[in-house]
Amino acid sequence: MSLFHGLSAFPITPSDDAGIVDTDNLGQLVARVCDAKVDSVGLLGSTGTYAYLTRAQRQRAVAAASEIVGDTPLIVGVGALRTDDVIDLAKDAQASGADALLLAPVSYTPLTQEEALTHYTAVAASTDLPICIYNNPGTTHFNFGLPLLQQLAAVPNIAAVKMPLPAGDLGEDLAQLRASLPADFAIGYSGDWGCGDALLTGADTWYSVLGGILPKQAMALTRAAQAGDADATSAQNAALEPLWALFKEHGSLRVAYAIAHHLNLTTALPPRPILPLGSEVEARVVAALGALEV
Amino acid sequence: MSLFHGLSAFPITPSDDAGIVDTDNLGQLVARVCDAKVDSVGLLGSTGTYAYLTRAQRQRAVAAASEIVGDTPLIVGVGALRTDDVIDLAKDAQASGADALLLAPVSYTPLTQEEALTHYTAVAASTDLPICIYNNPGTTHFNFGLPLLQQLAAVPNIAAVKMPLPAGDLGEDLAQLRASLPADFAIGYSGDWGCGDALLTGADTWYSVLGGILPKQAMALTRAAQAGDADATSAQNAALEPLWALFKEHGSLRVAYAIAHHLNLTTALPPRPILPLGSEVEARVVAALGALEV
Numbered sequence: 001m002s003l004f005h006g007l008s009a010f011p012i013t014p015s016d017d018a019g020i021v022d023t024d025n026l027g028q029l030v031a032r033v034c035d036a037k038v039d040s041v042g043l044l045g046s047t048g049t050y051a052y053l054t055r056a057q058r059q060r061a062v063a064a065a066s067e068i069v070g071d072t073p074l075i076v077g078v079g080a081l082r083t084d085d086v087i088d089l090a091k092d093a094q095a096s097g098a099d100a101l102l103l104a105p106v107s108y109t110p111l112t113q114e115e116a117l118t119h120y121t122a123v124a125a126s127t128d129l130p131i132c133i134y135n136n137p138g139t140t141h142f143n144f145g146l147p148l149l150q151q152l153a154a155v156p157n158i159a160a161v162k163m164p165l166p167a168g169d170l171g172e173d174l175a176q177l178r179a180s181l182p183a184d185f186a187i188g189y190s191g192d193w194g195c196g197d198a199l200l201t202g203a204d205t206w207y208s209v210l211g212g213i214l215p216k217q218a219m220a221l222t223r224a225a226q227a228g229d230a231d232a233t234s235a236q237n238a239a240l241e242p243l244w245a246l247f248k249e250h251g252s253l254r255v256a257y258a259i260a261h262h263l264n265l266t267t268a269l270p271p272r273p274i275l276p277l278g279s280e281v282e283a284r285v286v287a288a289l290g291a292l293e294v
Numbered sequence: 295m296s297l298f299h300g301l302s303a304f305p306i307t308p309s310d311d312a313g314i315v316d317t318d319n320l321g322q323l324v325a326r327v328c329d330a331k332v333d334s335v336g337l338l339g340s341t342g343t344y345a346y347l348t349r350a351q352r353q354r355a356v357a358a359a360s361e362i363v364g365d366t367p368l369i370v371g372v373g374a375l376r377t378d379d380v381i382d383l384a385k386d387a388q389a390s391g392a393d394a395l396l397l398a399p400v401s402y403t404p405l406t407q408e409e410a411l412t413h414y415t416a417v418a419a420s421t422d423l424p425i426c427i428y429n430n431p432g433t434t435h436f437n438f439g440l441p442l443l444q445q446l447a448a449v450p451n452i453a454a455v456k457m458p459l460p461a462g463d464l465g466e467d468l469a470q471l472r473a474s475l476p477a478d479f480a481i482g483y484s485g486d487w488g489c490g491d492a493l494l495t496g497a498d499t500w501y502s503v504l505g506g507i508l509p510k511q512a513m514a515l516t517r518a519a520q521a522g523d524a525d526a527t528s529a530q531n532a533a534l535e536p537l538w539a540l541f542k543e544h545g546s547l548r549v550a551y552a553i554a555h556h557l558n559l560t561t562a563l564p565p566r567p568i569l570p571l572g573s574e575v576e577a578r579v580v581a582a583l584g585a586l587e588v
Contacts (some may be wrong), residue, residue, distance in 0.1 A: 108346070253403065
């Protein structure tokens with residue numbers, strides 16, 4: 001089985017005001033998700049604020065996590081604006097113990113499909129690690145056409161894609177991707193509120209913010225969906241609905257920090273200019289957690 | 295008069311494959327625009343690929359340009375993802391000779407209006423220089439609400455805004471901004487194909503890619519529009535229409551590099567993953583220049 005399967009848990013990366021990663025605290029957060037037997041750790045994803053951290057801090061984070069994960073696969077986000085910087089980050093990640101890479105088409109000048117193809121193939125050629133395409137238009141504002149995904153899937157070590165939830169029917173989206181991409185190419189989704197259903201529909205992977213901060217709850221939903229238990233999936237989604245609403249309204253990153261604060265898992269704040277949630281929204285987060293008996 | 299007026303010319307920043315700025319070549323490009331008597335130089339704008347350059351390279355670029363500009367005001371882009379990094383860049387720019395700063399709300403995690411307000415006020419408090427708000431949703435994907443612009447315009451050293459061309463009527467857009475913002479707050483536009491008309495309609499400033507690479511042509515259009523000569527503005531716009539079409543289709547950054555290559559002004563390429571235009575599009579650029587007798 002591909003290492004891109006099941007629940008991939010994306011923790012926050014605690015850092016101080018100057019962007020220095022608290023590697024002890026990060027290790028605690030990584031141990032928490034590994035204790036819950038998640039299928040992989042997604043370090044330095046969007047929730048892990050990779051875009052806001054320097055190369056040196058990202059390497060420190062990977063080294064710290066790799067000491068903790070044991071047999072749990074460690075997938076590391078290596079996105080950056082410049083192709084040469086991504087290649088450096090990929091080399092650092094491999095040298096520091098990553099098992100796989102997650103690569104978003106980070107952009108400032110909007111990229112063409114050809115530019116993304118050239119970027120991904122250059123990075124893939126620079127590493128031995130398998131790569132997951134991080135298709136996240138909400139942050140990168142890049143849209144992968146199906147022809148581009150097919151070209152990328154033909155690159156030997158590009159092995160998976162992390163898709164956003166589609167605007168339309170997820171079953172149709174997944175069926176079209178399955179019909180267009182190699183049989184062994186792993187197809188997963190992010191957007192926690194739709195990912196139980198995505199697994200139930202046959203997606204390989206849930207790339208999860210919830211999994212990084214409430215891994216037991218995310219694992220329970222994952223296993224219910226993987227077992228094909230639609231009723232249990234629906235019931236667990238219903239219990240999580242107050243959190244899903246907060247994720248959609250305020251961004252899952254800000255809510256993940258609020259959860260971590262409430263559970264005394266960190267005192268770190270998101271990197272400025274991102275602000276912590278105000279007290280009214282925090283109270284809603286606490287109420288949502290109370291209903292989950294967290 | 296505010297230093298934010300007339301034609302602000304945005305040159306490319308020539309750099310090598312590793313992102314090292316060629317300061318001699320940059321100086322030549324800056325001298326070219328100053329020779330054309332532009333009203334200001336917009337260094338390290340989107341066209342100057344500021345987002346792709348390190349702090350050290352950005353400081354080298356500012357220092358090199360400030361030696362060349364003489365009395366022409368030097369406006370320097372200081373956008374970055376992290377607030378602390380922007381503050382460092384603002385201090386560097388001031389120390390290296392900038393006369394004003396241009397600040398875009400660069401984002402990865404989409405920012406709230408409050409986060410942008412906090413970001414701008416923190417940066418404004420860290421510098422003595424006047425700041426122009428760089429409202430560029432095509433690259434930052436942040437949209438400034440009018441209440442936010444009003445809050446920012448109340449900060450003493452936030453003195454100007456660079457607006458994108460509106461989807462609707464420019465005259466209405468400008469009238470609404472004038473009615474909402476202080477009388478001495480400078481309102482300018484970018485999007486070269488609409489900026490002659492913007493000046494004709496009474497905008498203070500044209501923030502111009504064309505001005506950075508074909509400054510004489512941009513100055514002629516600027517002066518015609520500022521004189522209220524609608525016929526001359528229209529005629530010059532018509533002559534530039536083939537270039538405007540290329541800007542819209544391929545991004546003005548890529549076209550600016552192609553123009554610079556054709557005129558033997560640089561051999562530098564845009565930073566990867568951005569690719570130079572293919573030969574077919576380059577031929578269209580050359581044809582467009584031929585019609586202008588450049």
